[in-house]
Amino acid sequence: MKIEAEWMRGGTSKCWVFETEHLDQTRTSLDELLPRLFGSPDYRQIDGVGGATSTTSKAMILRRPADAEVDVEFTFAQVGIEEAAVDWGSNCGNCSAVVGLYAIEKGWVVPRGDVTRIVTRNTNTGQIIIQRVATPAGALPIVPDAQMPGVAFPGYRVGLGFQDPAGKTTGKLLPTGSATDTITAGGTRWTVSMVDAGAPVVIVRAEQLGLDPSRYGSWASGVELQLETLEQIRRQAAVRMGLASTVAAAARAIPKLAIVASPAQPDPDSDVSVMMLSMGKPHPALAITGSIALTLAARTPGTVLSSITGDAPRSRLRLRTPAGVLETWSEEDDASLLIGVERTARTIATTIIHVPEALGSAVETSLASATQ
Amino acid sequence: MKIEAEWMRGGTSKCWVFETEHLDQTRTSLDELLPRLFGSPDYRQIDGVGGATSTTSKAMILRRPADAEVDVEFTFAQVGIEEAAVDWGSNCGNCSAVVGLYAIEKGWVVPRGDVTRIVTRNTNTGQIIIQRVATPAGALPIVPDAQMPGVAFPGYRVGLGFQDPAGKTTGKLLPTGSATDTITAGGTRWTVSMVDAGAPVVIVRAEQLGLDPSRYGSWASGVELQLETLEQIRRQAAVRMGLASTVAAAARAIPKLAIVASPAQPDPDSDVSVMMLSMGKPHPALAITGSIALTLAARTPGTVLSSITGDAPRSRLRLRTPAGVLETWSEEDDASLLIGVERTARTIATTIIHVPEALGSAVETSLASATQ
Known part of the structure; x- marks a missing residue:
């Protein structure tokens, strides 16, 4: 069984980026598959792609929704290290920064103008994040050169705008009704x-x-x-x-x-x-x-x-x-409020991950698809 | 610039495995190229393929020598983490365990019998290491199942036999001439x-x-x-x-x-x-x-x-x-002494590493080769 993935830096995190349809082909539960891909449980993750720290044991799962208003829908997974478990409870702001770049690099979105706008939706939180990727003269720069604090090397500039972020958990910006x-x-x-x-x-x-x-x-x-x-x-x-x-x-x-x-x-x-x-x-x-x-x-x-x-x-x-x-920024237009941050992102490697063991029905499945 | 590499576990290490000719195409000094690929200098190696520990910041460079007596020649590189430097001074026993498996997976050596023998030479030390990879009925097992201490998941069984290892540094097993x-x-x-x-x-x-x-x-x-x-x-x-x-x-x-x-x-x-x-x-x-x-x-x-x-x-x-x-083992045949250990190895991912920056003449070179 082999699975395509891009290994990308988003902000100050390393993120393994999958497409839903590639993972679906394994017909294996992601709560079982992702820990094995990452080499968990093992505090060193020595037999998998995980980096043995919380900021390097992260997965992003992307798909192009039927919904025409969103370019890319994505789910974040915090993959356990010493436990073979996945936490689906929150989004990761840093890994979010890879989504727009991925869409451009894969041709899902055609860059247009000096800044290309990609509408993304995080499924963990329901949050819409408007991404703006720098594409001078309508293309990604040949050599990415944007810097950000905490990262030693340059990447592509990505702005992340959280659209109307108030109340995503409780329904209200001020859940008690009072400012203090x-x-x-x-x-x-x-x-x-x-x-x-x-x-x-x-x-x-x-x-x-x-x-x-x-x-x-x-x-x-x-x-x-x-x-x-x-x-x-x-x-x-x-x-x-x-x-x-x-x-x-x-x-x-x-x-x-x-x-x-x-x-x-x-x-x-x-x-x-x-x-x-x-x-x-x-x-x-x-x-x-x-x-x-x-x-x-x-x-x-x-x-x-x-x-x-x-x-x-x-x-x-x-x-x-x-x-x-x-630094964060705020923008209001007619209909909505965007609160955002600037990050950089970069693809580190294009990969095919090898998954050797019989994982649930994984081996049976891969044999079945090989004969189709 | 993009570079092919296999990411492999050898024993208790993770090793990035390159072929000499792929690296040569970059026309960049390896002392400059490898640290950048690994994301060094940076104690987290967050923008590269390195794992930010000594056992996960290792590269192996393989080639098929003209010399008919050796199947694969390899060089080990310990890539610095906080320093953009490479230490070429020694071999790594754990990473050595990937070489025979790589040769079989790439078709350089055709497996034969229940155990396939691959003759390898480490160039850091001049050491010949005879590798024996388990290939029951003349093939790698579909599901690798060999275990070893210190690794949570199974791999392919590899025996590493160091041929006549005495005196590789000083010329003599007992450099002073005395046993004590x-x-x-x-x-x-x-x-x-x-x-x-x-x-x-x-x-x-x-x-x-x-x-x-x-x-x-x-x-x-x-x-x-x-x-x-x-x-x-x-x-x-x-x-x-x-x-x-x-x-x-x-x-x-x-x-x-x-x-x-x-x-x-x-x-x-x-x-x-x-x-x-x-x-x-x-x-x-x-x-x-x-x-x-x-x-x-x-x-x-x-x-x-x-x-x-x-x-x-x-x-x-x-x-x-x-x-x-x-546990180590010793074998003497007519002409030589083999001292060895058993390890397991596995390919984690087949990758293409992206190297974005103008590294020395790298960008010029990739443009030149693109027009050939």
């Missing part, structure tokens, strides 16, 4: 904002945690001392946002929690300092989905974030993260 | 054996270091306390073996140092306990080249190892390592 709410935890009353856009996020001001906005480098150690209180805030927010029925039932992954403050003076490069908590720990950067939530929060009067960035919507928001500054 | 020598270091006189086979190795008895042979699990911590003395022994051995003119000039990588003892009683699974030092630290397992040196040392009367294993040459030697027992 009060949560009591650790004996303190916390002023927070709870927003649902890209991902559900609860936002807390750094000052309330006793963190010095002018000493961003010291936040991580200060946060580490208050993880228990922060987790209480996060779990109460889960209930208030309708994501869990009790604090005990709150999921580990959502909502995310973001700590924000005015940038240290002078910081001409950022509009707000951010530290995200992910799975109970300070995140080394900022997930793209989280950056979408913060951008909408900044645009929404009365949130703890808009009190930092100002109520007037800005077209660019620069978020300082432990890994550097991430 | 005395080295003074840390105020103590150490009885050591210095052998050159597969790789140059200096062998020390565990008891002389105060390590308890019956408590193998405690060796690592005991060794950590004596690293400075062990490094003095190793550097003096470098000079005695003719590998360096002064102790200060001794290389970090060779000779290797092996600590040996009789197996803990009762240990029906091993003949000798071994801990190797690699780059100044206890090695988590044992390099295949090191196991070849120890096997020849065990066969050589008067060495510190033969005093443990007995002077009568044995056809199987079982070496206990921190990662489990590694």
Whole structure:
């Protein structure tokens, strides 16, 4: 059994890109097939295509929908490493950046003008992402030359615009109906904002945690001392946002929690300092989905974030993260709002993956199709 | 520019396998080309095919020599991760295991009988390695099913026989002319054996270091306390073996140092306990080249190892390592001695790697060849 795949870098992730029809031909459950392709379970993934880290054990599954309004529909799979399991619960912003480029390289979309627009839909979240791939004079550059922070080599420039991202999980941008709410935890009353856009996020001001906005480098150690209180805030927010029925039932992954403050003076490069908590720990950067939530929060009067960035919507928001500054953009047209980020993407290799074992009915199936 | 490559697992390593003529077409120095293909310099190798660990940042370059006595000639390249550099100084035993399988899969060698013999030569060391690939009834099995320690999934069975491995670096199995020598270091006189086979190795008895042979699990911590003395022994051995003119000039990588003892009683699974030092630290397992040196040392009367294993040459030697027992075999025929190990290998993916940038004259070259 052999399966075609493109191995692509999307932003700061490596992603294995499949087409639905190629996977369907294996007549094997993806929850069984993908871990085997990746070499899981094995902490080194030494017998498969996985890279043995969360950012290199990712798959994207693409198809061209009958729906004429969407060029490409895609599903993201986080493939387990030490477990032969697949998590279908979220999208990956970085891997999303390969979809438009794939469509152009495969001829699904003909590049037109200096920027080619590809409409994509993520099936994990229902999110429409408008992709804009730089195609000067109507073609991909012969030598890709766009740079982005966190990647040593150039790629093709891709803009990802999340269309009307509010409320994709709970139905509302402000699930509680208020721009700010009060949560009591650790004996303190916390002023927070709870927003649902890209991902559900609860936002807390750094000052309330006793963190010095002018000493961003010291936040991580200060946060580490208050993880228990922060987790209480996060779990109460889960209930208030309708994501869990009790604090005990709150999921580990959502909502995310973001700590924000005015940038240290002078910081001409950022509009707000951010530290995200992910799975109970300070995140080394900022997930793209989280950056979408913060951008909408900044645009929404009365949130703890808009009190930092100002109520007037800005077209660019620069978020300082432990890994550097991430910039998002906002665009409104007649019908919709786009919140986006710029990434780069590149095809690393065009591949045919060998799958040797009898996987379910896999061997039988491949023999059957060989005789057709 | 695009380059064909097979991505193969050899033993416990992942290896990128190229053909010389495909690389030659790029007209780019391999010291420049390979790091770029692998995504180096970058500790994550996120824009290339490298796996960001030493066992997954390896390349093999194969060719069919005019020389009728050798089926395949190959060169091993350890590709730097944080440095854009290639180390050509040694062979990799694990990656060696892909060569015979590659030759069969590409039709360079026609399988014959239940075991197909492929004669290979490693150009880094001049070592001939006779490979025996299991081909029951004259063909590779449809479903590979051979298992080996340290790999979660099955592969094709490959035996690697190192032909007459003695003296490949210094010209002699015993570079000093003696089976044992005395080295003074840390105020103590150490009885050591210095052998050159597969790789140059200096062998020390565990008891002389105060390590308890019956408590193998405690060796690592005991060794950590004596690293400075062990490094003095190793550097003096470098000079005695003719590998360096002064102790200060001794290389970090060779000779290797092996600590040996009789197996803990009762240990029906091993003949000798071994801990190797690699780059100044206890090695988590044992390099295949090191196991070849120890096997020849065990066969050589008067060495510190033969005093443990007995002077009568044995056809199987079982070496206990921190990662489990590694078994080597020895065979003598009319003309030569083969020392070998069993591995498994498998092709993970057949690929075409995309190399986008203008690398030296690469772009010019690909345009030139496109018009031919």
